[in-house]
Amino acid sequence: MKKSRIFVYFLFFVLVSPLSAEPVLPHLFSDHMVIQRETEIRIWGRADPGEGISVSLRNETGQTTADADGRWKITLPAMRAGGPFTLTVQGKKRIVFRDVMLGEVWVASGQSNMTYALSGATGGEKEILHAIYPGIRFFTVPRKIAIEPQTDTLPAAWEVCSPGTSKSFSAVSYYFARDLHKALGVPIGVILSAWPGTAGEEWTDPESLGREPILKPIVERWDASAADVKSYAAHPAEFSMEFDDFELLRAENDSQGALNLSNFDDAAAQTSTGGDWTYDWQGAPESMFELFTPGRGGKGLAARVKGTLDGASSSRIKASFKQDNSPYDLSSFAGIRFWVRGNGSFQFQTLQPTIQDWDDYSTGTYEATAEWEQVPIWFKDLKQAGWGVYEPLTLNALTGFAIINMTTVGDPMRPPAGLYQGMITPLEPYRIRGVVWYQGEGNTWRAYQYRALLPALIAGWRNGWKEGNFPFLIVQLPNHGESPELGDSIWAGLREAQLLTAKSVRNTGLAVTIDVGDPHNLHPPRKEEIGHRLAVWALGTTYGEKIVYSGPFYESMQIIGKEIRIHFSHLGAGLEARGGALKGFSIAGDDRKFHWANARIEGDSIVVSNPDVVSPVAVRYAWAGSPECNLYNKEGFPASPFRTDDWPIASSEDR
Numbered sequence: 001m002k003k004s005r006i007f008v009y010f011l012f013f014v015l016v017s018p019l020s021a022e023p024v025l026p027h028l029f030s031d032h033m034v035i036q037r038e039t040e041i042r043i044w045g046r047a048d049p050g051e052g053i054s055v056s057l058r059n060e061t062g063q064t065t066a067d068a069d070g071r072w073k074i075t076l077p078a079m080r081a082g083g084p085f086t087l088t089v090q091g092k093k094r095i096v097f098r099d100v101m102l103g104e105v106w107v108a109s110g111q112s113n114m115t116y117a118l119s120g121a122t123g124g125e126k127e128i129l130h131a132i133y134p135g136i137r138f139f140t141v142p143r144k145i146a147i148e149p150q151t152d153t154l155p156a157a158w159e160v161c162s163p164g165t166s167k168s169f170s171a172v173s174y175y176f177a178r179d180l181h182k183a184l185g186v187p188i189g190v191i192l193s194a195w196p197g198t199a200g201e202e203w204t205d206p207e208s209l210g211r212e213p214i215l216k217p218i219v220e221r222w223d224a225s226a227a228d229v230k231s232y233a234a235h236p237a238e239f240s241m242e243f244d245d246f247e248l249l250r251a252e253n254d255s256q257g258a259l260n261l262s263n264f265d266d267a268a269a270q271t272s273t274g275g276d277w278t279y280d281w282q283g284a285p286e287s288m289f290e291l292f293t294p295g296r297g298g299k300g301l302a303a304r305v306k307g308t309l310d311g312a313s314s315s316r317i318k319a320s321f322k323q324d325n326s327p328y329d330l331s332s333f334a335g336i337r338f339w340v341r342g343n344g345s346f347q348f349q350t351l352q353p354t355i356q357d358w359d360d361y362s363t364g365t366y367e368a369t370a371e372w373e374q375v376p377i378w379f380k381d382l383k384q385a386g387w388g389v390y391e392p393l394t395l396n397a398l399t400g401f402a403i404i405n406m407t408t409v410g411d412p413m414r415p416p417a418g419l420y421q422g423m424i425t426p427l428e429p430y431r432i433r434g435v436v437w438y439q440g441e442g443n444t445w446r447a448y449q450y451r452a453l454l455p456a457l458i459a460g461w462r463n464g465w466k467e468g469n470f471p472f473l474i475v476q477l478p479n480h481g482e483s484p485e486l487g488d489s490i491w492a493g494l495r496e497a498q499l500l501t502a503k504s505v506r507n508t509g510l511a512v513t514i515d516v517g518d519p520h521n522l523h524p525p526r527k528e529e530i531g532h533r534l535a536v537w538a539l540g541t542t543y544g545e546k547i548v549y550s551g552p553f554y555e556s557m558q559i560i561g562k563e564i565r566i567h568f569s570h571l572g573a574g575l576e577a578r579g580g581a582l583k584g585f586s587i588a589g590d591d592r593k594f595h596w597a598n599a600r601i602e603g604d605s606i607v608v609s610n611p612d613v614v615s616p617v618a619v620r621y622a623w624a625g626s627p628e629c630n631l632y633n634k635e636g637f638p639a640s641p642f643r644t645d646d647w648p649i650a651s652s653e654d655r
Helices: 002-016 124-129 171-184 206-211 213-223 227-234 418-427 441-465 490-504 528-540
Strands: 034-036 041-046 052-057 060-065 071-076 082-090 094-110 133-140 159-161 188-194 237-249 258-262 277-279 287-292 302-309 315-320 335-343 345-351 362-367 373-378 400-406 434-438 472-475 508-511 553-560 563-569 575-577 585-588 594-596 598-602 605-609 618-621 631-633
Touching (some): 171 528, 188 418, 206 213, 213 441, 237 315, 472 490, 575 598
Parallel strands (some): 034 094, 094 188, 472 508
Antiparallel strands (some): 041 071, 052 060, 082 094, 287 302, 563 605, 575 631
């Protein structure tokens, strides 16, 4: 059965690959696609050199001939929103795309908080039941690392928003699309190109990284990395590991206290507690899981995982304790041990239902050896990575465990520009309205560098799309991490870099989210407010609606004796403090020592003071990972954190 799954994948690859001469279009072209309205329409692909190609959509037709390299491109005139339509491409073969819509197309990119699924968001389960929007479509770009620009994505297709499909959509993107769709009354297409745990430089074009002096250390660090790491970024690497004789251990010093959990000798991939072993082919399509003979000791059977992995693949074998994946009580056991050999490395991970943010208790990375070696895993030694919500290990309620398989390289760094070239350049010929961007967590220790990195990224994308200064809307990082304190904060520094970008780079926007995060959760579930604030910014700027679309931004200050007066833009109907007196302001003199400040609203400004600071020179607001702050405008949009000084902040620009 396992091998047949691999064969099915291979057969699919053969059937969809361009093995014969015919028009071939990028995967962005599929049934249910959304094409950007009111701008020229670009359609492109490959065919035999010299092959005649015609394209028709609505009442418009275009013709061309494939060049000597087999490339062709046709441009159709701009069209109004509507649909569904049929897009027909005729060469030696006729290709028909059905249920095509014309509307607004946005790219959504970033890291884990952008990929965070609607099913896990606050109110998401209820929202999914009502997510019946035939005019909203999503295209999810498969993960791909590349060291040179790609012309197509890996296989993927557009999906229509429904209760069945929306649960796996990016929650932020879904709410953004929903609110635009309701306000504009036109189809909305979102192209999601995002990857959890990624840094901004991975999404930045290589020319910009090499041109900006402050960004050059990023490239130099990659240039200095090991040869096998560089090779892994460009080429898949082989791995092969064998596992046998899984046992539950009752006590660390009790050699007789072992209970057989799985030895595979009955030729079944099952556990003695009533569960099964499963393997995720989708995450690692060029690999396989099988039982083989003989197992350890030259008898019975064992399990083998082998194949190739690239930087975007994720190989994981999972053992459930119960067939229905219900929790099982392991509180009478102290650990698990098993035997392993092979070529590769691996990590052990428990599966705990109460942990919702991908931060299950895990070991470090082990490297397999050529000979069978026993690996004891003691539950007391397992740890969470620390970037999610801390939850105690519940040995009385685990659903199973997983073994994450890796090559001998382990989990290496990815190349700068690797995701730009693998997951953005294939999109650039496709006409879009703009971009929504939720990233920054991976760069918090290099906040000062991010001041140059984010504008460079935006400029590189705009240059690649060749559509001018299209809208680029940024999600400012929410509250997370340390409690309110005076002094520096790496999260505040990163938010400042995002704010400065929004204020200095043309046609950018900022959705302030300082009030919807979670101090203990890097993946806060309140995504609806974020999507809504992005949509409102787009409606008030890109689409020209006469609405208030932002909270207050710091503009300037005046020192008046022992007080400092702060002026803002985006006042809306006026400033207000929510929930009592103003909080979150601090003030300092020339000694650069900050004190919590008294702050009051006077008209369209804030007056800040502290009796211990007789000659103030600087004010900060919400300058902490998780600040107590409550300044809004009367339309309900929070003020962005800010500081009036430019003193050095906590950072590590050489990382």
